[in-house]
Structure formats: C-alpha cells, structure tokens
Amino acid sequence: MARIGIIGSEGRMGHALARAIEGAGHEVAGGVDKGGDVARLADKSDALVDFSAPAALEANLHAAIGAGIPILIGTTGLEERHFRAIDDAARCVPILQTGNTSLGVNLLSHLVREAASKLGDDWDIEIVEMHHRMKVDAPSGTAKLLGEAAAEGRGIDLADNSESGRDGHTGARARGAIGFAALRGGTVAGEHSVIFAGEEERITLAHSAENRMIFARGAITAAAWLIGKPGGRYAMADVLGL
CATH class of the missing domain: 3.30.360.10 (Dihydrodipicolinate Reductase; domain 2)
Structure with a gap:
C-alpha cells in the first residue's frame, strides 16, 4: 500500500484521484491546493500526483526533491521553461509528466x-x-x-x-x-x-x-509504479511496457 499525496485536491480531478487511490487499495496521504504546504505533504507521502496549475510546478518539484519521492505531473498548459525545470528535477527524483494519464x-x-x-x-x-x-x-x-x-x-x-x-x-x-x-x-x-x-x-x-476517472486510475497506476524507481524522466509508455 502506497501513501499518495494529491496536489490540487479540491478540484474535480483531485476528488477523482482520491477515489482512485482508495479504489486501488492505497492511502490518501493528504492534499493541498493554492497556498498549501506542499513540502509538508511530500514529507508524509510515498509519491505525489500533481494536477494543479503551471504556476505551482516549480514549488511542487522542489517539494518532491526535498522529500526524495517521485512525482507524477498531469498539469496541462506547461511551457518550455516548465519542461526545463522538470528535466533538472529528474536528475534527483523519478518524474512522469504527461498530457494524459489514460x-x-x-x-x-x-x-x-x-x-x-x-x-x-x-x-x-x-x-x-x-x-x-x-x-x-x-x-x-x-x-x-x-x-x-x-x-x-x-x-x-x-x-x-x-x-x-x-x-x-x-x-x-x-x-x-x-x-x-x-x-x-x-x-x-x-x-x-x-x-x-x-x-x-x-x-x-x-x-x-466517458468519465475523468479513467485519468485518475491511470495516474494512480503510474504514481505507484514510480515508487522505488531511480531519478529520471519516465513516460506512460514505460508503465505500459511499450
């Protein structure tokens, strides 16, 4: 059983992620939203799942690095500077960033x-x-x-x-x-x-x-898969073994 923290927990996707975590037999470590203490959430989690906003990405990456845990990033609307920040953080922790977790x-x-x-x-x-x-x-x-x-x-x-x-x-x-x-x-x-x-x-x-739960279930499958992996950039294709 993994403890998975949700960044963006009060949004529609956040609620779906909580249901998916419980449905997969894992534990919701907690959740944060804008202005929340993501570092504290990271310290009590085995992995983070981020469906928040591009503006929060760098702080979320720093929290994952500080806790030494993987992070799955499903936030859309990212720009080139965000991808550079992800590449830098992936030298330290496993990261899976994707436009779709289905x-x-x-x-x-x-x-x-x-x-x-x-x-x-x-x-x-x-x-x-x-x-x-x-x-x-x-x-x-x-x-x-x-x-x-x-x-x-x-x-x-x-x-x-x-x-x-x-x-x-x-x-x-x-x-x-x-x-x-x-x-x-x-x-x-x-x-x-x-x-x-x-x-x-x-x-x-x-x-x-047909329902956003397909994205939530895929995200939790991938987040659990990331636990224990070495630092680096991963993709959903790796989770599927493609």
Missing part, C-alpha cells in the same frame, strides 16, 4: 506513432479534440501528445510542421503538416481522433473518455 490514450499514442512511421507524407495527419466548455487551454495536452507521437513516427519536429487555428483564406495545406482542431462545449470529458487522410482512403484512430 492507459487507453497512451496505447493510442503508440498506435499513432506506428502508423505515422509506416505511411508517407502524402498521408495528411489531422488531430481533432473536443473537451468541456470550461477547459482553458487548446490544443489539449493529449492532442499535443498525439501530435508528438505522429511527428516522432515521421522523424520530424512537431513545432516546425504543425498547423492550427485555420481561418479565412489560408492557402493549400502544407505537405507533411500535422493539423490540429479544438472543439469546446458541454461536459465532454475528452474525445480525440487522429485522421490519416490519403488518396481516396482514410484511417481514423480514436479514443473517447
């Missing part, structure tokens, strides 16, 4: 990478995602994860080959580009489709989240 989505990412590696750039790749009306960032972390998987499969850099926010007279689609479209509305937990559009045929790989 085991199904991460298997989808693996399939997208494989498909992109087999199909040439005459197959256009479009990633379409939909989330609830309250989501504040776009494209979603999961869409970016899938885009990175497609880019890796093709051996290209996503930043140099992505298209999004099309509006007006945009001109023809660039060959080899990876496109993104974000839809928002209702209470959708998360839907993602990766479309490979070729000449007179299409392949669609998709995942639908």
Whole structure:
C-alpha cells in the first residue's frame, strides 16, 4: 500500500484521484491546493500526483526533491521553461509528466506513432479534440501528445510542421503538416481522433473518455509504479511496457 499525496485536491480531478487511490487499495496521504504546504505533504507521502496549475510546478518539484519521492505531473498548459525545470528535477527524483494519464490514450499514442512511421507524407495527419466548455487551454495536452507521437513516427519536429487555428483564406495545406482542431462545449470529458487522410482512403484512430476517472486510475497506476524507481524522466509508455 502506497501513501499518495494529491496536489490540487479540491478540484474535480483531485476528488477523482482520491477515489482512485482508495479504489486501488492505497492511502490518501493528504492534499493541498493554492497556498498549501506542499513540502509538508511530500514529507508524509510515498509519491505525489500533481494536477494543479503551471504556476505551482516549480514549488511542487522542489517539494518532491526535498522529500526524495517521485512525482507524477498531469498539469496541462506547461511551457518550455516548465519542461526545463522538470528535466533538472529528474536528475534527483523519478518524474512522469504527461498530457494524459489514460492507459487507453497512451496505447493510442503508440498506435499513432506506428502508423505515422509506416505511411508517407502524402498521408495528411489531422488531430481533432473536443473537451468541456470550461477547459482553458487548446490544443489539449493529449492532442499535443498525439501530435508528438505522429511527428516522432515521421522523424520530424512537431513545432516546425504543425498547423492550427485555420481561418479565412489560408492557402493549400502544407505537405507533411500535422493539423490540429479544438472543439469546446458541454461536459465532454475528452474525445480525440487522429485522421490519416490519403488518396481516396482514410484511417481514423480514436479514443473517447466517458468519465475523468479513467485519468485518475491511470495516474494512480503510474504514481505507484514510480515508487522505488531511480531519478529520471519516465513516460506512460514505460508503465505500459511499450
């Protein structure tokens, strides 16, 4: 049984994580939110799970390092400076940062990478995602994860080959580009489709989240898996053995 601390405990995801921890037979070590003492939480935890906000990331990393425990980061909307901070902290403690903790989505990412590696750039790749009306960032972390998987499969850099926010007279689609479209509305937990559009045929790989508990269960599976691992950056693919 592991003691798992929740950063962002009062949000919807925080409550789902608490249920997932108990459902997996582990113990909720406690929880903190904005202004809370994350270092104290880390001292009584075997692992931390962070679904809070980008502004809190550095303090959360420092708390994990101070306690010498792993941290799973599911916070979205991270910027380059956040990823640099994660890389620095991973020299000391095991860290898993992901845009999506669903085991199904991460298997989808693996399939997208494989498909992109087999199909040439005459197959256009479009990633379409939909989330609830309250989501504040776009494209979603999961869409970016899938885009990175497609880019890796093709051996290209996503930043140099992505298209999004099309509006007006945009001109023809660039060959080899990876496109993104974000839809928002209702209470959708998360839907993602990766479309490979070729000449007179299409392949669609998709995942639908029916409840945020799938993310919570995946996060707790991964956090427990991290316990006892050496310092370093890990991915959900490692948890799945892919």
